[in-house]
Amino acid sequence: MSGFGYVRDSKPVVTDWAQVGRDMGKVITDEFADREKRKADIEKQSAEIAKNLLDSPVGQYEEANRFASDFSSQAQQQALV
Numbered sequence: 001m002s003g004f005g006y007v008r009d010s011k012p013v014v015t016d017w018a019q020v021g022r023d024m025g026k027v028i029t030d031e032f033a034d035r036e037k038r039k040a041d042i043e044k045q046s047a048e049i050a051k052n053l054l055d056s057p058v059g060q061y062e063e064a065n066r067f068a069s070d071f072s073s074q075a076q077q078q079a080l081v
Contacts, residue, residue, distance in 0.1 A: 054072065
């Protein structure tokens with residue numbers, strides 16, 4: 001006779017909450033470390049771009065100097081947005 005009913009497992013399922021907590025803590029710590037690394041990389045790249053914009057070459061040709069200065073100013077404003 002077959003039918004619908006409760007079948008007892010041979011071994012009960014036990015959840016190790018201490019291990020779950022350790023695993024979640026590790027995931028959070030790893031994500032935080034990755035986020036800090038990416039944040040440092042972005043800040044480094046932004047600093048390099050700002051340095052390049054500030055160190056634009058200056059020469060005798062005033063029109064080119066003004067163009068480079070205007071471009072640097074506009075690029076810095078755009079980076080802030």
